[in-house]
Amino acid sequence: MDFSLTSEQERFRQDVCAFFAEERVQKEVAAVRQARPGQEAGLLDVYRWLGERGWLAASWPEEYGGLGKTLVEAAIVAEEMCLHGVPDLVHVLSIDIVGLFLLMAGTPEQKRRYLPPLARGEQTATVLYTELEAGSDLASLTTRAEPDGDGWRLHGRKVYSQKSQFADFAICAARTTQTPVKYHGITLFLIPMKTPGVYVQPIWNLSNERFDDVAIDGLRVTAEDALGPVDEGWQVINQVLSLERTGIDYQGRVRRWLNAVLARAAETGRLSDPAYAQRLAELDAKVRAGRTLAWRVISDLERHELSDVASAMSKWFNTELAKEVVRAGTEVEGLEGVLSSLDAEAPCGGLLEACYRESPGQTISAGTSEVMLYIIAANGLRLYS
Amino acid sequence: MDIRLTPGQQAVAAKLADVFNEQLNPSIRRLAERGHGALSDGGGASLSETAVSARELVWQTLAEVGALRLAVPSHAGGLGLGQGALATASELMGQALYQSPFFDTVTATELLLETGDQAAHGALLERVGNGQCRIALAAREDGAASPAAPALLAVSDDRRTVTARRRFVPFVAEVDYLLLAGTTSEGVALALVPREQDGVTVRRHDDIGRGDLYTVGLDQARVAGDGWLGAGGQVAQAYQAALTNARIRQAAYLVGLCQGALDLTVSHAKRRNQFSQPIARFQSVAFRLAALATRTEAVRHLTYLAAWEVDRGRDARLTATQSLMLAGDLAREASAEAVQLHGAFGMSDQADAQLFFRRAALDSMWLGTPTQLRAEAAEHLSTHLRTALVGHAV
Numbered sequence: 001m002d003f004s005l006t007s008e009q010e011r012f013r014q015d016v017c018a019f020f021a022e023e024r025v026q027k028e029v030a031a032v033r034q035a036r037p038g039q040e041a042g043l044l045d046v047y048r049w050l051g052e053r054g055w056l057a058a059s060w061p062e063e064y065g066g067l068g069k070t071l072v073e074a075a076i077v078a079e080e081m082c083l084h085g086v087p088d089l090v091h092v093l094s095i096d097i098v099g100l101f102l103l104m105a106g107t108p109e110q111k112r113r114y115l116p117p118l119a120r121g122e123q124t125a126t127v128l129y130t131e132l133e134a135g136s137d138l139a140s141l142t143t144r145a146e147p148d149g150d151g152w153r154l155h156g157r158k159v160y161s162q163k164s165q166f167a168d169f170a171i172c173a174a175r176t177t178q179t180p181v182k183y184h185g186i187t188l189f190l191i192p193m194k195t196p197g198v199y200v201q202p203i204w205n206l207s208n209e210r211f212d213d214v215a216i217d218g219l220r221v222t223a224e225d226a227l228g229p230v231d232e233g234w235q236v237i238n239q240v241l242s243l244e245r246t247g248i249d250y251q252g253r254v255r256r257w258l259n260a261v262l263a264r265a266a267e268t269g270r271l272s273d274p275a276y277a278q279r280l281a282e283l284d285a286k287v288r289a290g291r292t293l294a295w296r297v298i299s300d301l302e303r304h305e306l307s308d309v310a311s312a313m314s315k316w317f318n319t320e321l322a323k324e325v326v327r328a329g330t331e332v333e334g335l336e337g338v339l340s341s342l343d344a345e346a347p348c349g350g351l352l353e354a355c356y357r358e359s360p361g362q363t364i365s366a367g368t369s370e371v372m373l374y375i376i377a378a379n380g381l382r383l384y385s
Numbered sequence: 386m387d388i389r390l391t392p393g394q395q396a397v398a399a400k401l402a403d404v405f406n407e408q409l410n411p412s413i414r415r416l417a418e419r420g421h422g423a424l425s426d427g428g429g430a431s432l433s434e435t436a437v438s439a440r441e442l443v444w445q446t447l448a449e450v451g452a453l454r455l456a457v458p459s460h461a462g463g464l465g466l467g468q469g470a471l472a473t474a475s476e477l478m479g480q481a482l483y484q485s486p487f488f489d490t491v492t493a494t495e496l497l498l499e500t501g502d503q504a505a506h507g508a509l510l511e512r513v514g515n516g517q518c519r520i521a522l523a524a525r526e527d528g529a530a531s532p533a534a535p536a537l538l539a540v541s542d543d544r545r546t547v548t549a550r551r552r553f554v555p556f557v558a559e560v561d562y563l564l565l566a567g568t569t570s571e572g573v574a575l576a577l578v579p580r581e582q583d584g585v586t587v588r589r590h591d592d593i594g595r596g597d598l599y600t601v602g603l604d605q606a607r608v609a610g611d612g613w614l615g616a617g618g619q620v621a622q623a624y625q626a627a628l629t630n631a632r633i634r635q636a637a638y639l640v641g642l643c644q645g646a647l648d649l650t651v652s653h654a655k656r657r658n659q660f661s662q663p664i665a666r667f668q669s670v671a672f673r674l675a676a677l678a679t680r681t682e683a684v685r686h687l688t689y690l691a692a693w694e695v696d697r698g699r700d701a702r703l704t705a706t707q708s709l710m711l712a713g714d715l716a717r718e719a720s721a722e723a724v725q726l727h728g729a730f731g732m733s734d735q736a737d738a739q740l741f742f743r744r745a746a747l748d749s750m751w752l753g754t755p756t757q758l759r760a761e762a763a764e765h766l767s768t769h770l771r772t773a774l775v776g777h778a779v
Binding site: 001002003004005006009072262266271272274277278280281282284285286288289290292293295296298299300302303305310313316317370373374376377380381382383384 | 386387388389390391394469651654655665666670671672674675676678679680682683684686687689690692693697704707708710711756759760762763765766767770
């Protein structure tokens with residue numbers, strides 16, 4: 001196994017790190033961290049600056065605003081973004097998820113229209129899958145596309161999406177055909193978000209980033225707005241899901257959180273106390289192991305050896321680990337660890353308290369831990385066949 | 386970046402597949418078991434003739450495919466494939482719970498290549514590489530002590546004889562030499578001692594693995610000609626480097642053990658019907674296996690990262706310690722889960738699940754208990770911390 005980056009890739013990482021260390025970037029990151037409840041990051045200037053360099057979507061073809069680099073470079077940007085504390089959810093949604101859908105299933109016209117503004121960091125996108133009664137069992141969704149002349153009108157309600165309040169457009173899953181087999185008859189549509197017929201309301205939650213409740217009331221779409229074949233959206237979703245789930249962002253986040261904990265443990269002297277130090281050494285070992293799982297997925301993807309099992313393993317391992325890290329982190333601080341960013345006395349500006357609240361979302365979003373284990377059990381161990 | 390087995394590693398795996406494979410592994414697992422008895426001559430715990438000749442056959446096959454020379458540099462007559470290839474071999478051995486002086490012989494080879502009068506070791510190393518000579522490491526007197534700090538060793542002024550007591554020395558009955566590691570006034574010392582001599586007495590331990598662990602008494606035991614490898618300085622460094630490499634192999638062996646226990650349990654769960662369906666279909670069973678499979682994969686990759694660090698000339702101590710710590714914990718857990726998911730049958734002598742459980746108890750502590758390794762890792766981490774956090778704003 002070769003874990004090394006090429007010298008060009010090493011240089012690329014250095015350049016990316018140097019960029020994230022720039023004062024203007026750090027200033028914006030600091031401002032986001034001090035945001036009051038109800039305020040959160042949307043399209044950051046950092047994204048535009050990344051977009052100017054072609055780094056925001058480094059692995060996309062140049063004609064769509066990327067650099068035509070490999071997934072390794074894209075992963076380096078994603079990893080460093082997390083490590084430097086740059087809010088990355090908009091990046092993940094716009095580039096890694098929606099952008100990837102478009103690259104894989106979009107028509108040439110859709111790619112030309114939607115990808116460049118995403119890559120430049122001028123527009124953002126989100127996904128509208130989940131409904132009140134359709135979470136992990138996505139195929140039971142009820143948002144319907146009613147035939148209307150040469151197109152459809154969409155009616156439904158999507159919940160728990162994120163960053164929809166900022167998004168310019170979204171991928172929305174809707175039922176175009178009622179069939180006895182629920183996996184057939186779903187279609188993915190590209191829909192504008194800032195338009196009459198789409199209404200976004202907040203659902204306040206445990207984390208600093210709100211959920212959105214999106215009502216779609218009669219929005220008209222045509223065959224040109226369909227992403228991938230009509231009625232075969234389920235297949236498209238499954239194909240793309242395992243690609244988007246590399247775990248790079250999850251492992252970057254858990255490393256950042258553990259680094260914060262380690263830094264505080266060193267500052268407070270806890271790192272010299274074996275009771276804390278040994279637990280942290282074990283967590284460090286696990287975080288490093290989790291990193292190898294995520295990079296293995298990148299390495300496989302580069303060689304078109306895609307495995308939904310490897311990506312499920314990476315996602316499950318790194319996100320479950322995040323929960324362990326935040327538990328240990330608050331213990332390193334004791335009661336100080338529960339002080340929020342609004343309290344001037346909070347260590348690390350309240351980072352640990354915020355991570356603690358953010359951690360449950362890691363094992364729920366983009367496929368719950370239970371779904372990951374099911375994929376590993378079914379497709380990896382073949383326990384059900 | 387290419388996190389797949391290298392062609393070299395694949396070639397090693399392909400060669401070793403003649404010995405370690407699904408058909409033969411169940412038999413190999415049974416070759417390691419001796420009967421009960423902690424006897425001075427080891428006689429009451431002897432192996433059957435079939436087991437003795439089968440063990441010999443496996444050993445010779447390993448020698449023929451070059452397994453004993455995998456990481457030996459090509460200029461020294463080896464295959465020069467590095468620790469990555471050895472990790473692959475170790476993993477396959479772990480799946481088979483293969484028991485032999487392989488690991489100690491490989492570690493002794495590394496030490497002989499780095500210490501003492503190396504020109505004089507040529508003939509010995511050739512015999513070791515050909516499988517004609519086996520070596521066991523004798524470092525410990527206290528089973529609770531870490532192998533990083535070997536027990537006291539008394540050496541005569543002329544360096545010709547050593548006096549010490551060593552416990553938990555593996556495979557003494559079938560090795561030609563003991564490689565004594567010990568702490569002297571000059572630091573860690575190494576001496577190669579022929580096993581068959583009057584100054585050496587042996588008693589077999591009776592252990593949970595029913596295997597080959599011995600107490601060895603050395604009373605002015607004769608050191609082999611050119612067998613004094615030195616003390617302190619470079620010898621101490623070579624010993625710590627060899628320990629790091631040995632820990633990576635041990636971690637890989639334990640990863641293989643986890644994989645073996647998992648494979649066994651997966652196939653059992655698919656065959657075993659209860660409540661009118663295979664128990665594999667129950668989520669309480671399936672999800673535990675899926676979690677174990679994932680954790681095994683994570684530790685496997687961390688272990689390979691450690692091997693890669695050694696092969697690239699990097700400091701691999703932290704990664705080696707961390708891999709072995711995680712592998713040790715996981716091996717105990719995976720083997721206990723294997724017994725649990727096999728039900729009462731898993732505890733019966735005829736089930737292999739209990740063999741994994743027995744071996745994991747011992748092998749997870751072999752080169753340091755997970756608790757000791759955690760403590761070591763914590764020290765490495767404190768040292769590394771400043772550099773590890775550089776560039777990563779928190």
